[in-house]
Amino acid sequence: MTNALLIIFTITLLYLGIAHRLLTYIKILAFQGILLFGIAFISLIEINALNLAFVLLETIIFKTIAIPLFLNYIIQRNRITRDAEPYLPNFISLIIITLIIISTFLLSNEIADSRISKIYFVVALSTLFAGLYIIVTRKKIITHVMGYLVIENGVFILSLAVGNEMPMLVNLGILLDIFASVFILGIFVNRIGDILKDVDVDQLKSLRD
């Protein structure tokens, strides 16, 4: 069952590569939150109930509901245009994300460790690199934030791989998740939206050498 959910998660990455509109990105993030809820629910049976409840609440409330609503609010408040404005055509993005998945797959063959499930490793690393790819190839700052959230999801999956033995690390990952997202989005909504009217990275090019 976890395997099925993880594979669906990987498919959402491919969809992320070809998505045109910001609204689609937000929907994908919300959907990934639901998938993470399912994965956490199934794989973390061994940890104590209170901790499990905390992890599940974080995935469902924070990742699935709060963040997408907040992103939507930012887009409407700052009147960001709905196109994602990639630098590269979507077809190339699709190919590159596929290549990322294949190469992490090949890398995972190096693992000679029966205790770590390889599929977690493959999905987590490909999510991480897909997130970095989104950050590098999209023009708007808000898509950078979304790329960062995708990376966070990848880290969450990776921490689930050791979740039963070291629940502390899952909690730390959640701490990072909440802390960094709130902080980055907070700066975004308060400051960048007020000062810079058209929010894309071209406005952030005055500091250079």
Next chain:
Amino acid sequence: MTGIYLIGGFSLSVLIFLNRNKFINYLLVIAFLFLQIGFTIYEYLHIDETELNYFSADSLGILLLATLTIISIPAMYHSYVYLGSKQDNPRHTAIYFGAMVALLTAISAAYLSNHIAVTWIFVELTTLSASALIYHRRNNRSLEGTWKYVFVCAISITLVFIGILFLSFTLQQAGTDDLSFSNLLKNATGLNVFWLRLAFIFIFTGFTAKFGLVPMYTAGIDAKDKAPSPAGALMSSVLMNVGFVGIFRFYTIVSRTSIHSWANHVILIAAILSIFVATVYMTKMKNIKRMFAYSSIEHAGIVMLGLVAGGVGYYAAVLHIIIHAFIKSSLFFQQGQIYRIYKSKSIYDVGNYFKYNLTGSVVMLVAFFFATAMPPSGLFISEFMIFRSLFDASYLWLLIIVMLLLTVIIWAFAKNIFKLLFSPPVGFNEEGIERISPAESLSQFILLGLSVYLGLNPPQEFVTLIQESIKNLPH
């Protein structure tokens, strides 16, 4: 005592943040400085004791903590001068001092923590408090600097976390789940090489954002440029050392395993690229503050070369990082005065500094010689030892390349500094420029003098502390 210090530091920071009365804020800052000094002395007297399970004052922690305490006093004084001259509104002053106190507390805790996850948490806190300092001027450019810093640091802190996760994979195999540095060191030989390599790559890359090495150095440059100069001084000295502590402690563990030489190669590439990048940018740099920031990148690269070379290089690396903190912070403190006279950081707008501020120019000249590691600077001693260790480790070609790059750096640095000191400024209106009291340069002279003292005639305790902190590395 660590518990008292952490509670005291963070509650003082909150109090300063909430309070709007300037006078009471200054009293609170002074209270924090006393707390900081008392804490440092206490930890020195109780060396190698573990408190609250996660904090132990080992030699490296003590050395860097003392460095931080010494730099924090002039940093607060220059902040006071900086904020006093600008008639800022009380809210901004309160946020500034609150953030600075929180930054210093978080850095001290990161130095002393003996658990990799705890170090990680405090490094994250430094990002938060530093960003408030960078945003102090509240204009478009400082917003840009803050945004870039926060974003790059958020990504790099995530990379460190991924590294910790990989480390936990390999620990499971070794049959333990304690992520403290001492336990990692004990089990170093049993760690799985594949996971350890991945962990090293991720943790090293993550910490380079704080330490200022290729590949994640970029955000730090903008941050040091945009932050007020006392905050810039902290960021390019004690905050850099946080990155060093992270890399050094993990490198100590890796050096016990079979991937030691592989890790050396990784660090070597990052170090050479850092020095190269610093050289390229310094030759065309027109902004004095950014030039200082790039000079920090160069020194970070040299420190890493010391680690790679081994032998006497380990000792020199720790010595270099401490002396560099003193010299670079005094350069940044002095830069604040230059900005007050010329109202510009561009090299085109400044000149004839000797005429306007004699004491400041002497500081600038001396600090320039010291920062480029000319005798009697302490950096000369440590750099000489690093070069010797490179020679001993038969990295001869590397040594030649590094020396050539350093020569170019000295030329570029000198070109700008001599322009600042001697050439007349173009279109500069002399009327109404600010007279700067020579007393404001006193702290810089003390810091520079300390760097000579520690380099040429180090006290026995200091040498012992450095030797203790490198005792776990292979000899």
